[in-house]
Amino acid sequence: xxNLGFPFRPYHPGELLKEELECRHLSQKTVAKQxxxxxxxxxxxxxxxxxxxxxxxxxxxxxLEIPAYMLVGMQTDYNLQVxxxxxxxxxxxxxxxxxxxxx
Numbered sequence: 135x136x137n138l139g140f141p142f143r144p145y146h147p148g149e150l151l152k153e154e155l156e157c158r159h160l161s162q163k164t165v166a167k168q169x170x171x172x173x174x175x176x177x178x179x180x181x182x183x184x185x186x187x188x189x190x191x192x193x194x195x196x197x198l199e200i201p202a203y204m205l206v207g208m209q210t211d212y213n214l215q216v217x218x219x220x221x222x223x224x225x226x227x228x229x230x231x232x233x234x235x236x237x
Contacts (some may be wrong), residue, residue: 142220144215144216145208145212146182146186146208146212147186147205147208147212148180148181148182148184148186150205150208151179151180151186151198151200151205152180152181154198154200159161159223162176162180167198169193170185171190171193184215185209186205186206186208186209188202188206190201191193191206191209
């Protein structure tokens with residue numbers, strides 16, 4: 135839970151791109167083909183199953199004029215949010231903090 139009283143769900147940059155394509159009435163298959171990208175990989179990015187890479191962000195900037203730095207930043211934020219909610223990682227970080235406090 136967060137301060138808003140409901141669970142927070144990280145927002146993958148692919149979701150933004152998917153919404154943008156829908157608003158522009160562009161088909162994923164058509165865009166993937168025009169950009170020389172695999173439809174499967176493109177679809178997986180739009181559905182949050184693959185990360186947005188810097189190269190991909192630059193492709194989207196050229197095609198849709200969405201700043202690459204924004205997409206890369208969103209991906210970094212998403213990665214951090216997912217990591218911060220990983221219980222195994224939380225446990226490991228707690229142990230590290232405990233050891234670091236003794237140094």
